[in-house]
Amino acid sequence: MSSTLYSLHVDLPSGGIDRSYPIVIGHGVLGDGEGFAELLGDSPVVLVSNDTVAPLYMSRVRDALGKGRKVTEVILPDGEDQKHLESANQIWQKALEDHHERRSVFIALGGGVIGDLTGYSAACFLRGVDFIQLPTTLLAQVDSSVGGKTGVNHPLGKNMIGAFHQPRAVLIDLDSLKTLPDREFAAGVAEIIKYGCIWEPDFYHWLLQNSDALLTRNNDVLAEAIHRSCGIKAAVVAQDEREGGLRAILNFGHTFAHAIEHVMGYGVWLHGEAVACGMVMAAKISAARGQVSEDMVTGLISFLEAFGLPVEPPPAMSAEVFLNAMAGDKKVLRGKIRYVLLERLGCACLVEDVTTEEINQILMK
Numbered sequence: 001m002s003s004t005l006y007s008l009h010v011d012l013p014s015g016g017i018d019r020s021y022p023i024v025i026g027h028g029v030l031g032d033g034e035g036f037a038e039l040l041g042d043s044p045v046v047l048v049s050n051d052t053v054a055p056l057y058m059s060r061v062r063d064a065l066g067k068g069r070k071v072t073e074v075i076l077p078d079g080e081d082q083k084h085l086e087s088a089n090q091i092w093q094k095a096l097e098d099h100h101e102r103r104s105v106f107i108a109l110g111g112g113v114i115g116d117l118t119g120y121s122a123a124c125f126l127r128g129v130d131f132i133q134l135p136t137t138l139l140a141q142v143d144s145s146v147g148g149k150t151g152v153n154h155p156l157g158k159n160m161i162g163a164f165h166q167p168r169a170v171l172i173d174l175d176s177l178k179t180l181p182d183r184e185f186a187a188g189v190a191e192i193i194k195y196g197c198i199w200e201p202d203f204y205h206w207l208l209q210n211s212d213a214l215l216t217r218n219n220d221v222l223a224e225a226i227h228r229s230c231g232i233k234a235a236v237v238a239q240d241e242r243e244g245g246l247r248a249i250l251n252f253g254h255t256f257a258h259a260i261e262h263v264m265g266y267g268v269w270l271h272g273e274a275v276a277c278g279m280v281m282a283a284k285i286s287a288a289r290g291q292v293s294e295d296m297v298t299g300l301i302s303f304l305e306a307f308g309l310p311v312e313p314p315p316a317m318s319a320e321v322f323l324n325a326m327a328g329d330k331k332v333l334r335g336k337i338r339y340v341l342l343e344r345l346g347c348a349c350l351v352e353d354v355t356t357e358e359i360n361q362i363l364m365k
């Protein structure tokens, strides 16, 4: 039995066709045969997962897709280091061998790696087929599955090859979080508090008040946190689908985070862990500029620490190391490093004038 707790829509400017799509949040969603039948009709499916998530959830989804449907399963090795063109090629190979067609739908069952990879494969297959996101990590549920950024890594940079390709639906099964390791859960929490920082002070305070319940994965609190996060991401994406401006505020903490991930080697710090530290750095600079209070920074640090998230950068990373690493980021525009700071709590701004001195100051604190 499935129960839907929340459903919302990502409304996109039409351009002649309706590209808006639903986000459904509930229990038992992965096994909801009626829900899949309604979304898919009799479309054939390419179901992509990895060798960690597939043993846990693949058969549930497979059963829900129904016996009469053609389903090609692709199970890739787990890991960020598998998010490359050769994995996309494996998906295309299987899809072609099984004679999939334009009305076939790709389904991503897994975290952000599988979501990004499957979405990109769908964007390119036969010049673009539909895909559905079944995100199973907290990070993927509140962030990567929504918004249509898809892609793979290149030896010369993370997420450097990709496409904007919006899913047909995002189906979030809260039950899948029961098997998620604590460290991965915490990485998702970092992205959740980000939304409160940049968009909604009420949500920020609500999270601080409910941190204990979130820590114990209380169902109601978790569902509400995911719902509110998806609502904010949907609102931002609806206004700026291709990151011409506003969408860049979602990168709060990410400029510093990408530098940490790059210097430490990808996978040493989880993305959400690096974002947690990056948000603290950006909040400290905002506080030093008098834009948010020191209390706000302290509150953010305590919240993140409760989840075991890092709030200090690696000791070996000086301002110069950060600047060098950030100069190679794809967020650099016309040679300038762009930072997302807080103009005030709940309102982010994009700036290019952060100085080496300011970074030195926060590293010394």
Ligand SMILES: NC(=O)c1ccc[n+]([C@@H]2O[C@H](COP(=O)([O-])OP(=O)(O)OC[C@H]3O[C@@H](n4cnc5c(N)ncnc54)[C@H](O)[C@@H]3O)[C@@H](O)[C@H]2O)c1
Residues within 6 Å of the ligand: 050, 052, 053, 056, 078, 079, 080, 083, 110, 111, 112, 113, 114, 116, 136, 137, 139, 140, 143, 144, 145, 146, 147, 148, 149, 150, 159, 176, 177, 178, 179, 180, 181, 184, 187, 271
């Ligand atoms: N497209 C976007 O807008 C966007 C935004 C943020 C991040 N990303 C990308 O997302 C990726 C990170 O996503 P992630 O944090 O979900 O990592 P991930 O996909 O690597 O998943 C983390 C780990 O959890 C495992 N896992 C997944 N679901 C599980 C479950 N229910 N139970 C037990 N284990 C489970 C995975 O197999 C993996 O080992 C990165 O590649 C990043 O670039 C994309």
